[in-house]
Amino acid sequence: MRLLFLAVLRPHTGNAVTAGRVRDHLEAAGHMCVLRDAFDFESPSEIANLITAKNLEAALALHLYRGGRLLQGHGIPFGVIFGGTDLNEDASDKEKNEVMGKVLEEARFAVAFTEAMKDAAQVQWPHATGKIFVQSQGIATVPNADYNWDTFLQQSEIDQSADNLYVFLIICGLRPVKDPLYLVDAFSEWHQEAPNMYMVIVGPEAMDLEVPVLARNIPGNSAVVEHGVTGLLFSNPQEFIQLAKRLVSDPTLEKEIVTNGREYVRTHHSWQVERDTYQRLVRKLEARVEE
Template identity: 30%
Template sequence: MRLTLILLSPLQRQGGNFSTISRISSYLTSHGHRCLMEDPKMFQSVSEFQAFLHYKNVDLVIGIHAYRSGCLIRASTVPSILILGGTDVNEFYKDINKLSVMTEAVHNARYVVVFGQSMWSRASSLWPEIPSNKVKEIKQAVITKPSSSFCLLQYLKSNNHIPAATASLRNITVFLLVGGIRPVKDPVFLIDKFSEWHREDSSVYYVIIGPKIDAEYFGETFWPAVKQSSGVIYIPGLSKEDTHAAMRDCFSLVNSSKSEGMSLAVLEAMDMGIPVLARRVTGNQDLVQDRKTGLLYDTPQEFVLQARSIMSTPEQREQIVARARAQVAQHHCYEAEGHAYMSLVRTALSEPC
């Protein structure tokens, strides 16, 4: 039976939520279902959303983020599946009004999806009354398609970020952070220490790629820090393919987030054989085992120690990369993710209201 599904997510193309909802849509569409991707911001009220569902004869709603999509899902009369995004249960819960909205959405949804054990624990602590069989763990899949036309070295040279005479990426070491510029990603966390390191070793660079999401944070905190820091380079959001190419060309991917659900950028780097240096927070620890599938750090000082360590031990780097790739291949497969959502859709629709 061909179903009509609404897939709710912030639709900023460089965002992890967009990548996740796009994969789910692609899988369900390939199996004959009609998927309509919508941004929750497009609807002014729950009643407008309900009218849209009726007009489109929607069978099921799948939404990412317990607050952003939850604002609509909380009162939906159409069966729904709510996917927790990370910032909802790690950050938004601190606002009592947002927590109230998320609680209504969680209660109204047929199922709640989490990406990993740490997110499951967060959900259980916020909503202990929710039956455990209502919460389903579906690990994020990862698909990487680096652009063949984008070269990080040429980009940095043509924009005068590095000396024009730099002949090869072998002459510089690029640590790359990928993520939207906003407080929770904490892109300034390593800037001072990295700039100090660059002054000692001019071949080391810190490159940050990501769209401006929080304009106030960008203008008051992030950009002033970047402008005054040597060796720190900011690149506004690139296409997914060009971002993957930049990952391919860098020495290591960096994550400095204050909290994470499951970082898609970390998964993408692991899939492409790029070592990950990630801040020691629960979501990252679901993916990265220190010195086994990546490196973890708590402070900027520890970051530099870990970075120097992997630079000086190529054999350790190769072992970490191999184990990380094997982990992604085993647990973050596109077909497995798609099959899990397909099964959950069928189950959600087979249950009485």
């Protein structure tokens, strides 16, 4: 089947990584998947031209408002995947909420990454209850798990002479709630007190790396990270420093969080299960095409 897949594809964001992974799942099942950035289109008419030009038979969108609204009224079956922005931000906007409700009326299925996202969606749009499925984001084997950290430290000019060196990796995206500079001031003050503490900001990857996770306490993170069990959640920079100090001084806590986090990933974020789910759901579109 020839599929159009709309997503926001800004580099090094969760959206782009997720879209690429889902596309791979669909193409592995023999489908031809045309992945396009939803921000490249201003109206459904432009999508109609693309559908005609590429002879597309069905579609998928990541984000109901950003992508799903562009798929309405074209006569081809489509499914949607909820983004965090849909439920945590756009749902509170009356106009966007109504648009997303109409998208769900026409969509053949909708995917939520967590039970919490599904519950929130069902409260907003009760009419879509029967078509919302939960599929956690899958994680394949981490390709750089054996990364040479000695080389990294040399290239980054971090003072390796410091005793008991600690490096905190900040894995972040681009939205304000994921601001990569959110902790800089507080961390800089801590570094002045403890020169062996460093913060490194990187783009796209963390539980799967078998390191303790400290995450900002926002809905998308709290749905995945259980505070004190699979990671630690902070609400402000000062709380991050407090929890980080606790983690550094308590090896037992670190070990428990690493063990629980790794087991959580293995249990709930299977790459193969994710692949099977999307391939099965897309068959719902295929059946509609054949009708």
